[in-house]
Amino acid sequence: MKWNWGTGIVIGIAAFMSFILFLVIKMTTNEKFSFDLVTEEYYAKEMLYQTEIDAETNTYNLKEKIISKKTNDGWLLIFPKELEPSKIIGKVFLYRPSNEKLDFNLELKLTSSHLLIPDNKMLDGRWNIIIDWVYQDKHYLYKKEITY
Structure with a gap:
């Protein structure tokens, strides 16, 4: 050949x-x-995506934005002053993309406009914060990627 x-x-x-x-x-x-999948119920969650878009739009339309920053004591979330803290009902979900065993939820019960996520609950690295709350029968959703 x-x-x-x-x-x-x-x-x-x-x-x-x-x-x-x-x-x-x-x-x-x-x-x-x-x-690992990002979420176990991927298709069911996809069907609810429009409600998430509407809730994120409601959050975006607030006069003041949520302030999210690292402090010596942990991660601080400051809600807008236009919202009365005692009427906010919801959850804070912290998602660790690299290890699902570190994910955790916090109940959102505010007495002031500040919420501190304690330092001992978070390891250094990348986190996704998702705050899902209802205020006066209106749904809000806040998502942010942070590096702690």
Whole structure:
């Protein structure tokens, strides 16, 4: 058989495709790599997405925005002064993308416009904060990615 540049290209493409196929099989069958879903009920949550959009729009339309910052004692959330803290009912969900075992919920019961998430509940790294609350029968949703 005579080797020319066409034969070399075909062999090169076949070798490359074999290598990629090997990597795909290796990565999907190896137990060392975990593939956690972002949420278990993905499709059910997708159906409720429009209500989340409306709630985020309500939060965006507030005159003052929620202030979120790191302090020495933990992570501080300051709600707008236009909202009466005792009438805010909801939950704060802290989601750790790298480890779902660190995720936790806090009940939202405010006596002032400040909510402090204690330092001992959060490890250094990336977190997603989701605040879901109702104020005077209006649904609000606040989402923010933070680095603690």
